[in-house]
Amino acid sequence: MKPQVYRSKAAWLLGWLWMLFAAWNVWDLTAHGHLPSALIAGAVLGVITALVFVMALRPAVIVEEGGVRVRNVLRNAYVPWSGVDDVSVTNAIVIESGDTTVRCWTPQATARERVRAAGRAAKAAKSANKAERAAAEAVGARTHADWVADQLTEMSRSRRESSSGETRVTWSPSAVAAIAAAIVLVVAAFVVS
Incomplete structure (x- = not known):
């Protein structure tokens, strides 16, 4: 892969x-x-x-076969899929793994991006086109960071068995x-x- x-x-x-x-x-x-x-x-x-x-x-979030690698400004983190306890989004993607919390430098969800996404969702929800309304309901007011967090959550569930390594954070x-x-x-x- x-x-x-x-x-x-x-x-x-x-x-x-x-x-x-x-x-x-x-x-x-x-x-x-x-x-x-x-x-x-x-x-x-x-x-x-x-x-x-x-x-x-x-800075990058790299999805690998055995886990997710996070390259932040000065530190690298690796979390195997079996070690992912929770993935959430505040202004950044946060990966919880036991006692370790990894905040991803990128992609981030800014307040401006959240407002734009909510505006797009509201506009599409008012549309007469049924397909656009369905897409608005599915996507909602999600940002790119929300989408990446959902992808990480889904992969952590489906790839737990192919997971390798242990959670580590290094310079x-x-x-x-x-x-x-x-x-x-x-x-x-x-x-x-």
């Missing part, structure tokens, strides 16, 4: 656009910059790029390395300037 990945597509796209912008600026600073101003600009660029990486590109090596590299750039900029 190919893993399914749920994330904010807008954040992912903007994150990669920033990475292209940052790569072009690194080339420009390397080719045309002069110390110490190029190193200071590079440090600022490095800090922003590290933040974009950990906040826009990393993300790539996120920690990105933040550490940004800190090194800042320190180097202060030392040189």
